Amino acid sequence: xxxxxxxxxxxxxxxxxxxxxxxxxxxxxxxxxxxxxxxxxxxxxxxxxxxxxxxxxxxxxxxxxxxxxxxxxxxxxxxxxxxxxxxxxxxxxxxxxxxxxxxxxxxxxxxxxxxxxxxxxxxxxxxxxxxxxxxxxxxxxxxxxxxxxxxxxxxxxxxxxxxxxxxxxxxxxxxxxxxxxxxxxxxxxxxxxxxxxxxxxxxxxxxxxxxxxxxxxxxxxxxxxxxxxxxxxxxxxxxxxxxxxxxxxxxxxxxxxxxxxxxxxxxxxxxxxxxxxxxxxxxxxxxxxxxxxxxxxxxxxxxxxxxxxxxxxxxxxxxxxxxxxxxxxxxxxxxxxxxxxxxxxxxxxxxxxxxxxxxxxxx
Numbered sequence: 001x002x003x004x005x006x007x008x009x010x011x012x013x014x015x016x017x018x019x020x021x022x023x024x025x026x027x028x029x030x031x032x033x034x035x036x037x038x039x040x041x042x043x044x045x046x047x048x049x050x051x052x053x054x055x056x057x058x059x060x061x062x063x064x065x066x067x068x069x070x071x072x073x074x075x076x077x078x079x080x081x082x083x084x085x086x087x088x089x090x091x092x093x094x095x096x097x098x099x100x101x102x103x104x105x106x107x108x109x110x111x112x113x114x115x116x117x118x119x120x121x122x123x124x125x126x127x128x129x130x131x132x133x134x135x136x137x138x139x140x141x142x143x144x145x146x147x148x149x150x151x152x153x154x155x156x157x158x159x160x161x162x163x164x165x166x167x168x169x170x171x172x173x174x175x176x177x178x179x180x181x182x183x184x185x186x187x188x189x190x191x192x193x194x195x196x197x198x199x200x201x202x203x204x205x206x207x208x209x210x211x212x213x214x215x216x217x218x219x220x221x222x223x224x225x226x227x228x229x230x231x232x233x234x235x236x237x238x239x240x241x242x243x244x245x246x247x248x249x250x251x252x253x254x255x256x257x258x259x260x261x262x263x264x265x266x267x268x269x270x271x272x273x274x275x276x277x278x279x280x281x282x283x284x285x286x287x288x289x290x291x292x293x294x295x296x297x298x299x300x301x302x303x304x305x306x307x308x309x310x311x312x313x314x315x316x317x318x319x320x321x322x323x324x325x326x327x328x329x330x331x332x333x334x335x336x337x338x339x340x341x342x343x344x345x346x347x348x349x350x351x352x353x354x355x356x357x358x359x360x361x362x363x
Contacts (some may be wrong), residue, residue, distance in 0.1 A: 013035075015035045015080045015294050016035060016076045016077065016078070017033075017034065017035045017036045017073040017074070017076055017078050017079070018033070018034045018035060018037060018078065018079040018080070018081065019032065019034075019037050019078055019079075019080055019081075020032035020033075020080075020081045020082065020083065020217065021031050021045070021061065021080060021081070021083070022083045022084065023080070023082065023084050023088060023089045023090070023092050023123055024044070025085075025092060025096065025262070026044055026046065026047075026096070027044045027045045027046040027047050027049070027050065027096070028041060028044070028045050028047075028061075028082065028089070029042070029043070029044050030043050030044075030045070031044075031067040031083070032147070034086065036073055036074060037073055037078055037348055039073075039210060040078075045063055046096075046314070047092070047093045047096040047097070048100075048108050048243055048244055049064050049091065050062075050063060050064075050089075050243060051063075051064055051242055051243050052086065052089055052090055052093060052243070054086050054090065054225075058086075059082075059085075059086025059089070059292050060351045061080050061082050061086075061089070061100075062077075062080060063078060063080065064241075064243075066109060066110055066111055066243070066293075067111045067113060068105070068110055068112075068113060068115075068241040069113070093243065094246075094262075096119075097246050097247050097250050098250060100193065100247060100250070100251075101193045101250035101251045102193070102254065104193065105192065107190035107191060107192050107197070108190070108191040108192075108244060108247060109188070109189070109190050109191075110188075110189055110191070110205075110244055111187065111188055111189070112184050112186060112187075112189055112238060112239040112240070112241075113239070113241075114181040114182070114184060114223075114239055115181070115223070116178075116181055121176075124265055127211050132236035132340050135256035143168055144360075149206065152164070153305050153308060153312070157309075157312060157313075157316075160252070160288070160313050160316065160317075161316075178219060178221070179221050179225075181320070182225060182227075182237040182239075184237055184238070184239060185198065185200060185206075185235060185236040185238065186198030186199060186200060186206070186238060187199050187200065187201050187240065191244065191247065191248060191251070193208040193250075193251040193254075194209055194210060194211070194251070195207065195208050195210050195211075195212075196208050196238065198236070198238070205234070207333075208228055209238065210252055212230075212231070212253070213228050213229060213230060213231075213235075214229045214230060214231045215227070215229040216226075216228050216229075216252060218248075218249065218252065221344070222241070222245070223239045223240055223241040223245065223322070224239075224240040224241075224248065224249070225237065225239050226238040226240060226248065226252075244267075263335065266335070267332045267335055267336045268332075270328050270329070270331055270332035271328075271329060271332045273325075273328045274324075274325045274326065274327075274328030274329035274331075274332060275325065276325070277321045277324045277325030277328060278321065278325035278326075279321070280321045280325075281320075281321030281322040281325065284317035284318070284321060285314045285317045285318045287317070288310075288313040288314050288316075288317045289310060289313075289314055291313075292306065292309055292310040292313055292314075293310075
């Protein structure tokens, strides 16, 4: 009796509606439901309504609605589990994308909604102001192109660190500028493999055929932004959130590559990026080495500090690019056929040796 009273006195746990999905060629089928999601049972969710994200061996799947938002029931996001492997679901989604772009005439209906990214602007302004506040007093040491007094190692490290911080700061600024929200031309869009039929905010229906456009540019990202310019010099903007952007890319630039060929292209790209970063690290280290020698020749650095500063600046210049380059090369090798076979063989040997360990045998 006491146990039943304590169980009744415990508050009910907050439970979100949840479903279990099973992949098929046309989409993902809802096979199980819980906590109020019974209305979705046995429904087939098309692949352009399924958002798949794989990272570090785990796969996250979400269902989206016509507004490209997560599907909710009673204000709660539907939690999803799925049967099968994440790689299988990604391949089926890619196959459905190719089939839609090459064969289907069924439109993909959605409402393009922009998300603001300007909340990062005050942070970037504060970071730039902090760099200038620290950097200006050091610049005062250069009245006529030469240093009035020799620089100490901490001051020189500060200069080098601020220069590298300024370079790194320019990267997110450029990314944010490229990803800035544009004024959307359409309120509702029917996306077809040959073009779009969009409804403007004034209610006008505009039909744009991809082949008849003067220019068509894709701003790659999530969401992907598409700039369409007609032959009469009228410009339209269209935002394409995931996973609809993959369907649009297939329609705009169709490709007959197989999954293996596509993976090979990605692996080659990662290899090239890794080699570029390694070369960048070597170039930065060479520039740092030459800069330290120049500063030592004009008397800006004390002779006793030249070796220490040179070692620190060159090592700091090599640190980030070399680390990032090695990371790119490792990811490329891990996803290449040779890397997959090697890792699979290593895992099999490790599991076999673990099973043969006498500590694991309880008999």
